[in-house]
Amino acid sequence: MYIPGMEEIVHLALKEDIGNGDVTTLSTVPSENISSGKFIAKENLIVCGLPVIQYVYETIDSRIKINFLVNDGDSVSKGDIIATIEGPSQGILTGERTALNLLQRLSGVATKTREAVNQIEGTNAVIVDTRKTTPGMRALEKYAVRTGGGTNHRIGLYDGILIKDNHIQAAGGITQAINNARAYAHHLLKIEVEVENFIQLEEALNAKADIIMLDNMSVSHMAEAVKIVRGRALTEASGNMGEKNLKEVAETGVDLISIGALTHSSRAMDISLKFNAYSK
Known part of the structure; x- marks a missing residue:
C-alpha cells in the first residue's frame, strides 16, 4: 500500500x-x-x-x-x-x-x-484531527488517524481556510475576515471560523461561514449553539477535547469533534x- x-x-x-x-x-x-x-x-x-x-x-x-x-x-x-x-x-x-x-x-x-471513535458510537458526530502533528510526520500521523477510524481535518495551510482568533484580530473582525476570505477563495475552498460566544456565532452565521468552530464552549453552550445554527453551517467542537466526555459532546449535535491530542499526545x-x- x-x-x-x-x-x-x-x-x-x-x-x-x-x-x-x-x-x-x-x-x-x-x-x-x-x-x-x-x-x-x-x-x-x-x-x-x-x-x-x-x-x-x-x-x-x-x-x-x-x-x-x-x-x-x-x-x-x-x-x-x-x-x-x-x-x-x-x-x-x-x-x-x-x-x-x-x-x-x-x-x-x-x-x-x-x-x-468508540466513545461517540451511536451519534452522528465525526472525530477529526488537527495540524498539531510531529513536524515532518504529518502525512503518516494523519494516515494513522484514518486507520483508527477518524477523519482528517485540513492537511495544511493550503487546503482549507480556518479563521482563528488572531486572524480575526488582524483582519478587523469576523465579518471582514470572512468577506476577505470569500473574495479570495475558489468555489471548492470551504471557510471555517472560530467563535467563542453567541455574539460571534451570530456574526459568523450572518457572514455565511461554511463551518463554525465552537472553541472552548461548555457542553450546554455547544448544545445551544447547534440549535442556533439550525444546519446553516457545519459545527465543530474544539478546545481540549481530549480531556472531555466525548459522548456528551457528540450528543450536543455537533457535526465534528476535533482533537489535537490524537497526534500531539499519543x-x-x-x-x-x-x-x-x-x-x-
Missing part, C-alpha cells in the same frame, strides 16, 4: 539513524548471516504502519522478506505476533529501530483515535522485534 509522503519520511529517518553505517552490526555480525524474527505486540493496540516498515526494509535490503499476519487497523492483543521477518541479519538489525519507532508511533495514534505503543533462537 502506498502512503503519500512515506518515502521522504522513511529516507530521512534512516539517514538520521544510520549515518555512515551501523557500526555495531557491521563490527559484530558477519555479512553472510541470515536471521528470522517476529514483531510482537507487548500490549493491546490498533496496528498501524505495516506499509511503512515494509518500505523501511525494502530500502535497506530487498532480500529481507516480511510476512504480515494482520492488517493496518486490526486490533491485536498482548503477545500477538504482528509479522515475521527473515533475511540478511545485518539489514534486519540496521532497520530495526527505525521500523519500530514508526510502527509504535503510528499504532499509538491509531489506538488513541479508535478509543475516541504515546508510542509497546512493540518489539525478537529474533528466533537460531541463525543460518
Whole structure:
C-alpha cells in the first residue's frame, strides 16, 4: 500500500539513524548471516504502519522478506505476533529501530483515535484531527488517524481556510475576515471560523461561514449553539477535547469533534522485534 509522503519520511529517518553505517552490526555480525524474527505486540493496540516498515526494509535490503499476519487497523492483543521477518541479519538489525519507532508511533495514534471513535458510537458526530502533528510526520500521523477510524481535518495551510482568533484580530473582525476570505477563495475552498460566544456565532452565521468552530464552549453552550445554527453551517467542537466526555459532546449535535491530542499526545505503543533462537 502506498502512503503519500512515506518515502521522504522513511529516507530521512534512516539517514538520521544510520549515518555512515551501523557500526555495531557491521563490527559484530558477519555479512553472510541470515536471521528470522517476529514483531510482537507487548500490549493491546490498533496496528498501524505495516506499509511503512515494509518500505523501511525494502530500502535497506530487498532480500529481507516480511510476512504480515494482520492488517493496518486490526486490533491485536498482548503477545500477538504482528509479522515475521527473515533475511540478511545485518539489514534486519540496521532497520530495526527505525521500523519500530514508526510502527509504535503510528499504532499509538491509531489506538488513541479508535478509543475516541468508540466513545461517540451511536451519534452522528465525526472525530477529526488537527495540524498539531510531529513536524515532518504529518502525512503518516494523519494516515494513522484514518486507520483508527477518524477523519482528517485540513492537511495544511493550503487546503482549507480556518479563521482563528488572531486572524480575526488582524483582519478587523469576523465579518471582514470572512468577506476577505470569500473574495479570495475558489468555489471548492470551504471557510471555517472560530467563535467563542453567541455574539460571534451570530456574526459568523450572518457572514455565511461554511463551518463554525465552537472553541472552548461548555457542553450546554455547544448544545445551544447547534440549535442556533439550525444546519446553516457545519459545527465543530474544539478546545481540549481530549480531556472531555466525548459522548456528551457528540450528543450536543455537533457535526465534528476535533482533537489535537490524537497526534500531539499519543504515546508510542509497546512493540518489539525478537529474533528466533537460531541463525543460518
